[in-house]
Amino acid sequence: MAAEVYYQAIGTLQSHSYLDNFNHHQKHKSNLVRLVTRDFISGNGLSRRSSSSVQRNCAVIQSLAFQTSVVDPVLSPSRSNAGDNYKKSNEAALILIRHGESLWNEKNLFTGCVDVPLSKKGIDEAIEAGKRISSIPVDVIFTSALIRAQMTAMLAMTQHRHGKVPIILHNESERARSWSQVFSEDTTKQSIPVIAAWQLNERMYGELQGLNKQETADRYGKEQVHEWRRSYDIPPPNGESLEMCAQRAVAYFRDEIEPQLLAGKNVMISAHGNSLRSIIMYLDKLTSQEVISLELSTGIPMLYIFKEGRFIRRGSPIGPSEAGVYAYTRRLALYKQKLDDMFQ
Ligand SMILES: O=C(O)[C@H](O)COP(=O)(O)O
Numbered sequence: 001m002a003a004e005v006y007y008q009a010i011g012t013l014q015s016h017s018y019l020d021n022f023n024h025h026q027k028h029k030s031n032l033v034r035l036v037t038r039d040f041i042s043g044n045g046l047s048r049r050s051s052s053s054v055q056r057n058c059a060v061i062q063s064l065a066f067q068t069s070v071v072d073p074v075l076s077p078s079r080s081n082a083g084d085n086y087k088k089s090n091e092a093a094l095i096l097i098r099h100g101e102s103l104w105n106e107k108n109l110f111t112g113c114v115d116v117p118l119s120k121k122g123i124d125e126a127i128e129a130g131k132r133i134s135s136i137p138v139d140v141i142f143t144s145a146l147i148r149a150q151m152t153a154m155l156a157m158t159q160h161r162h163g164k165v166p167i168i169l170h171n172e173s174e175r176a177r178s179w180s181q182v183f184s185e186d187t188t189k190q191s192i193p194v195i196a197a198w199q200l201n202e203r204m205y206g207e208l209q210g211l212n213k214q215e216t217a218d219r220y221g222k223e224q225v226h227e228w229r230r231s232y233d234i235p236p237p238n239g240e241s242l243e244m245c246a247q248r249a250v251a252y253f254r255d256e257i258e259p260q261l262l263a264g265k266n267v268m269i270s271a272h273g274n275s276l277r278s279i280i281m282y283l284d285k286l287t288s289q290e291v292i293s294l295e296l297s298t299g300i301p302m303l304y305i306f307k308e309g310r311f312i313r314r315g316s317p318i319g320p321s322e323a324g325v326y327a328y329t330r331r332l333a334l335y336k337q338k339l340d341d342m343f344q
Pocket of ligand 1: 109110111112113202205229272273274
């Protein structure tokens with residue numbers, strides 16, 4: 001299947017994303033996205049089954065779109081002119097950010113899945129990170145289910161120049177979904193959906209959670225603790241190895257995040273040292289040996305460009321106006337220019 005046909009099919013499916021809040025439609029749509037993606041990857045062209053399925057389902061989605069007067073915040077990407085031009089290229093920005101320092105990072109404790117907030121320094125780091133990415137487009141945000149990643153995403157977004165409001169989607173029950181709906185299309189356009197997923201959580205650190213890292217090294221030996229912390233397939237006692245963490249985090253990335261990028265949406269992921277290490281391992285095709293030395297600092301955003309099915313590592317935007325970051329693609333430069341013009 002030609003890339004163009006693929007992008008068109010995915011784009012059509014994704015453009016009705018406000019129906020995602022209705023469980024059955026979302027499931028339907030995810031299945032279609034998977035079907036079309038499989039055809040694309042196999043290189044055999046859009047199969048008859050996918051093609052008629054896409055057409056039939058687009059018609060159904062279209063008619064539902066007209067029937068409903070309710071506007072949901074999981075919306076199609078921002079509809080500003082700058083955003084529209086940017087997205088037509090089928091190029092998308094992917095920002096990865098490890099949360100700012102937490103109160104347990106400050107105390108040097110193993111944290112894992114314990115839900116601990118940011119420290120004062122972590123709050124400053126998140127705000128600083130937001131300044132660094134304030135001119136890079138963001139249409140949808142994924143965070144883990146843990147407060148330190150959510151605080152980081154929210155604080156970073158307070159600095160974004162587009163001035164949109166990040167809104168956490170509540171899909172935990174039908175009532176939560178229905179009670180958190182937004183009924184104004186204009187307001188919705190001014191918001192960014194934030195999707196929280198447990199699959200992006202920090203690795204479960206097992207019996208090390210709550211222990212001091214230095215004291216643990218003194219007790220079990222530096223090498224043993226380094227193996228627990230950095231090896232690919234050796235889990236800490238009763239916890240997850242990086243490999244186990246990758247099984248859920250990378251699967252989520254492929255199933256839920258990649259389709260958004262393929263549809264041209266710019267994505268930010270706010271997550272954790274190890275869930276992000278596993279995703280970077282996938283993006284950069286690192287071996288299990290290479291990933292051992294991959295260290296992520298708290299609160300430093302990393303930028304990738306997704307183009308024609310490839311992830312191109314752009315590095316980390318160093319300052320709020322670092323020229324090199326925007327020079328990398330014409331589209332990013334264009335987006336920044338539009339913001340500059342708007343806020344002159
Ligand atoms: O969970 C933790 O303790 C940290 O967030 C990550 O810890 P690590 O650097 O030991 O993997």
